[in-house]
Amino acid sequence: MAEDxxxxxxxxxxxxxxxxxxxxxxxxxxxxxxxxxxxxxxAEKPAAPPAEKAPAAxxxxxxxxxxxxxxxxxxxxxxxxxxxxxxxxxxxxESWTYLNQNYLQVDRSLIPTVxxxxxxxxxxxxxxxxxxxxxxxxERQFDIVWILYSFPRNERLRVRTQIGxxxxxxxxxxxxxxxxxLEREVFDMFGIQFDGHPDLKRILLPDGWKGHxxxxxxxxxxxxQEWVQINLGIESGQ
Amino acid sequence: MTDPTSSVSHLDLEESKHTFLDANELVINMxxxxxxxxxxxxxxxxxxxxxxxxxxCVIGYLHRGVEKIAEHRTYTMxxxxxxxxxxxxxxxxxxxxCEAVEKLxxxxxxxRANFIRVILTELNRxxxxxxxxxxxxxxxxxMTPLFYTFRDREEILKIFEKYCGARLTTHAFRIGGCQYExxxxxxxxxxxxxxxxxxxxxxxEELLTTNRIWVERTKNVGTISAKDxxxxxxxxxxxxxxxxKWDLRKAQPYxxxxxxxxxxxIGQNGDTYDRYLVRMAxxxxxxxxxxxxxxxxPEGPIMAKVSKVIKPxxxxxxxxxxxxxxELGYYIxxxxxxxxYRIRVRPPSFVNLQALDLMCKGQLVADVIAVIGTxxxxxxxxxx
Numbered sequence: 001m002a003e004d005x006x007x008x009x010x011x012x013x014x015x016x017x018x019x020x021x022x023x024x025x026x027x028x029x030x031x032x033x034x035x036x037x038x039x040x041x042x043a044e045k046p047a048a049p050p051a052e053k054a055p056a057a058x059x060x061x062x063x064x065x066x067x068x069x070x071x072x073x074x075x076x077x078x079x080x081x082x083x084x085x086x087x088x089x090x091x092x093x094e095s096w097t098y099l100n101q102n103y104l105q106v107d108r109s110l111i112p113t114v115x116x117x118x119x120x121x122x123x124x125x126x127x128x129x130x131x132x133x134x135x136x137x138x139e140r141q142f143d144i145v146w147i148l149y150s151f152p153r154n155e156r157l158r159v160r161t162q163i164g165x166x167x168x169x170x171x172x173x174x175x176x177x178x179x180x181x182l183e184r185e186v187f188d189m190f191g192i193q194f195d196g197h198p199d200l201k202r203i204l205l206p207d208g209w210k211g212h213x214x215x216x217x218x219x220x221x222x223x224x225q226e227w228v229q230i231n232l233g234i235e236s237g238q
Numbered sequence: 239m240t241d242p243t244s245s246v247s248h249l250d251l252e253e254s255k256h257t258f259l260d261a262n263e264l265v266i267n268m269x270x271x272x273x274x275x276x277x278x279x280x281x282x283x284x285x286x287x288x289x290x291x292x293x294x295c296v297i298g299y300l301h302r303g304v305e306k307i308a309e310h311r312t313y314t315m316x317x318x319x320x321x322x323x324x325x326x327x328x329x330x331x332x333x334x335x336c337e338a339v340e341k342l343x344x345x346x347x348x349x350r351a352n353f354i355r356v357i358l359t360e361l362n363r364x365x366x367x368x369x370x371x372x373x374x375x376x377x378x379x380x381m382t383p384l385f386y387t388f389r390d391r392e393e394i395l396k397i398f399e400k401y402c403g404a405r406l407t408t409h410a411f412r413i414g415g416c417q418y419e420x421x422x423x424x425x426x427x428x429x430x431x432x433x434x435x436x437x438x439x440x441x442x443e444e445l446l447t448t449n450r451i452w453v454e455r456t457k458n459v460g461t462i463s464a465k466d467x468x469x470x471x472x473x474x475x476x477x478x479x480x481x482x483k484w485d486l487r488k489a490q491p492y493x494x495x496x497x498x499x500x501x502x503x504i505g506q507n508g509d510t511y512d513r514y515l516v517r518m519a520x521x522x523x524x525x526x527x528x529x530x531x532x533x534x535x536p537e538g539p540i541m542a543k544v545s546k547v548i549k550p551x552x553x554x555x556x557x558x559x560x561x562x563x564x565e566l567g568y569y570i571x572x573x574x575x576x577x578x579y580r581i582r583v584r585p586p587s588f589v590n591l592q593a594l595d596l597m598c599k600g601q602l603v604a605d606v607i608a609v610i611g612t613x614x615x616x617x618x619x620x621x622x
Contacts, residue, residue, distance in 0.1 A: 074553065098553055099341060126468050128558070129584040133571055147556055147569065147584070151468065151482070154489055158556065178471030181592045189305075204298035204621060213306050214580075220310050 074098040081122055085114065103158035111161050112170045115146065119175050124148040124157060127176035130183055132190045136216045140164045142192060146172065163192070171197040189214035206231070263291060266603075270299050274377045274607045277617025281594070281610075283603065290598045290606060295591060300621035308581035313339050313413060313548040316578065321407035323585065324619040326369050328407045329362035329398075330561040336411045337492055338557035338568035340542070342550040343413070350538040351415035352494040357428060357531045358401070358410055359493070360524040364435070365394040366562035366614075367517050367524075371442060374514075374611035378455045383445055390438045393431050400427070414544035428532045432525055439521050446514070456510040460597040460609035463508055470596065471589045474564025476613060479516045480508030486560035493559075497534070498527045510612040517614075549576050563587050563614055583622060587615040 077097035082104075086093060092107030093114075106114050118124040128147040135141055140162040148157045163169055171194040172179040183194045184203040191212035194200055202209060208231075210224045221238060228236060269280040278299035284291040304323060308316045320335040321328035333355055340347060347355065372387035395405040400421050402410045410416065446452045462472070464480040477484060485502045487495040503519030505512030550572040558567030564586030573579040590613050597609050 099344065099555060101556060127471055128565065129556075129567060129569065129582065131569060131582040133580045145569065147567070151484065156490075156556070176471065177466075177469040178589055178592060181588065185588075202298075204301045206298070213303055216309075218306075220306060 077102050085117065088117075089114070101156065101158065103160055106159055106161050108161050108163050108167070108169065111159075114159065115172055115175055118148060118157070118159070122150070123152045124150045126151060127172065127178050127182070128156070130172065130179050130186060132186050132192060132214075134190060134214065134216045138162070140167075142190060144169060144186070144192065168193040168195045170195050171200075173197055188212070191215070268606070270296070275610060275617075276373060276615060277620075279591075279610070279615070279617055279620070281606065283606065285603055288602050288604075290601050290603055293595050293598055293606070295594060297588075297591070297617070298621050300617050302622065304622040305581055305583060308578055310577065312576045313550070313578060316581070317411075317413065318407070318409045320583075321409055322618060323583065323622055324366075324561065324563065324566070324587065324616045325406055326616055327362050327366040327562045329358050329410050330366075330559065330566060332409060332411045333359050333493065334557065334559040334561065334566045334568055336413050337559065338555055338570055339413045339548065339550065341557050342553065342555045342570055342572055343544070343548065344551075345414060345542045345544065347415045347493075347542055348539045349494065350536050351411075351540045351542075353531050353535040354416050354420060354540065355411060355493050356495065356498070357528055357535075358398070358408075360528045360531070361394050361397060361428075361431075362408075363562045364521055364524045365391045367521050368394075370517065370562075370611075370614045371514075374608075374614075375446065375452075377607045377611045378452065380446065380449070380452060383442055386438065386442060386445070390435055393434060397424075397427055397431065400424075412541065413548060415539070415541035417541075419540055425532050425535065428528060432529055432532075436522075436525060439518065439525075443518055447518075453511065455605075455608060456514060456612075458507070459510040459601060459605045460612055461507060461509045462593060462597050466593070466596060467508070470593045472564070472593050474560070474562070474586055474590065474614075475513055475516045475520060476508075476564070476590055476593070478502065479505035479513040481506055486558060486565060490558075492557070495527075498530045500526050510608050513612045547576055549574065558584065561586055563616070563619070564590055585619045585622060587613075587617075587619040588622075591615050591620055 074096045075098070077095040079095075079102075082095040085104075086095075089110050092110055094105040096103055096105065104114070126149040128149050129145075131145050131147075133143040133145065135143065142163050142165070144161050144163060146159040148159065149155070150157075161169075169192065171183055173183060173194075174196070180198065181203060183197055184200060186192050187194060187197075187200050188202040188205055189212055201207065205213070206227065208224075209227055211218055211222065213222075223236070223238070225236065228234060264285045266283045266285055267280065268283055269275045270278040272279075275281070280296040280299070282294045282296065284293065302322075304319055307319060311319070317332065317335060320331040324331055336347075368387040368391045372384035372391075375381075375383040398408050398410070399405045401424065402408050402418055404410075410418075462476070462480055464477070464482045466472075467477045467480045467482065473484075481504055483502050483504050486492070487500075488502060500523045503516050503523065505516045550570075552572055552574040554569070554571040556567055556569045558565050560566075565584065566586055567584030569580075569582040569584065570578055571580040594609060594613060597613075598606050601609070
């Protein structure tokens with residue numbers, strides 16, 4: 001049980017360190033840079049799966065692993081799709097797979113082209129979700145995540161990019177109409193501006209509200225006192 | 239907020255310029271306290287006579303900041319919160335969340351737990367569809383189905399109550415399996431319910447399927463094409479009624495749905511009537527699944543080995559299930575601590591509601607009620 005997860009890991013750590021450093025900003029990023037960490041807890045956590053997934057767990061030991069890994073560590077991911085995109089756009093582009101889920105880490109400047117190519121040429125016709133994650137300690141504070149699905153391929157893919165506070169990002173609502181409300185929610189909760197959006201305004205919070213609640217520096221009981229007093233006629237919403 | 243015209247900007251801008259010049263167009267506010275909006279939904283309608291030229295939804299009245307709360311709770315503590323999003327299908331929400339965390343932990347629920355999960359989830363799908371049918375028919379003017387469906391839904395809630403003590407926000411599952419073993423006579427109760435409810439579904443159909451008023455009110459109302467559904471990310475019965483044979487239970491099976499034999503009912507026209515037929519057929523398919531599950535339920539443990547303190551490794555996961563309303567997804571980012579770094583819920587109701595504008599354009603104002611009903615939204619989930 002302890003052999004399976006451990007044997008593929010040492011090379012992964014090195015690979016990861018090499019791959020993550022030139023592209024990442026160097027500051028801690030729970031989702032990519034810190035990935036080697038799980039090595040320690042992984043020994044006790046996957047108590048159940050090794051028994052059932054024995055053949056799958058054995059596979060990553062071979063060098064052909066990146067195609068179908070079962071380990072708990074993100075691994076580089078290769079596929080015709082990735083090859084094609086890499087050939088066209090080269091650097092500023094990484095592909096990973098974690099727990100059988102694939103994702104692309106894309107440079108911000110490439111986002112419009114990559115999304116366009118994914119929809120038009122790679123048949124990712126359904127935009128499941130657009131969301132963001134805030135990492136206040138990082139130089140580029142926000143991860144924006146597009147979760148895509150392709151009906152013809154029955155395949156999911158996440159596209160992720162990093163942007164700084166105050167930076168804008170082009171809208172995807174022209175590619176997938178569903179992105180309209182999803183981007184409005186990201187704007188509402190994180191204050192990220194989407195350029196070219198048909199009607200970027202708050203969706204869940206009231207129009208005049210100050211602050212973006214899902215930012216990490218927004219306290220859990222924080223509220224827009226002024227708005228509450230004026231609009232609800234009460235001292236505090238607490 | 240007092241001037242409804244100030245919020246109409248997302249509609250076609252060129253059109254709205256004429257709003258003030260063209261005396262035929264009228265902006266009308268519907269809700270947020272309107273009995274047919276199934277919660278607190280405000281819709282701003284632009285009407286030309288009785289024809290809907292466009293509309294805008296104003297939502298957020300029930301916003302509780304579930305995603306923010308999640309970041310301040312442990313994985314276990316957040317579990318009951320998900321029940322309060324789509325509160326008529328709380329079991330489905332719990333299943334999606336528990337499975338997502340299990341994936342992140344790289345563990346799997348034991349087979350017996352999966353069977354219990356499937357039985358309860360499908361019962362909940364049935365209950366959700368029954369509640370939808372009752373209220374939808376009531377909105378359109380047929381009062382009887384409401385009493386029938388609530389009468390029969392009660393039997394499902396009784397099973398939930400006997401199983402876990404709660405009727406609505408059940409918190410039935412735990413990360414790693416189920417907390418409770420089934421009670422004495424659970425299988426018998428479920429089987430009894432199956433024989434009880436099958437003829438009742440026929441009864442609902444007898445009331446409506448060929449009812450002339452029902453057909454008039456639903457055929458060719460709120461039509462949406464498969465292409466528009468996909469572009470708008472609409473999933474669930476609405477997508478299937480437009481002719482797309484796609485159900486996550488088949489496309490990307492979770493729990494142990496692979497083991498069960500069932501069909502995906504689809505419609506052709508994508509109108510309100512087809513959505514009605516699809517959901518009716520889905521109820522019967524759910525019965526089929528429950529029957530197979532309750533017949534084949536194995537003995538064994540109901541919890542996987544999970545440490546008391548749940549601490550997933552650093553990483554992220556997206557997991558989605560076929561909730562009664564459509565694709566319900568959880569995107570969880572872990573920083574290796576006991577609290578999730580971020581949980582994003584992809585709510586089917588929220589995304590489906592976006593199609594309301596398209597589906598109502600060109601329809602009569604009375605049909606807006608029918609379309610809101612047929613989308614089967616739960617505002618608790620839209621606003622989270």
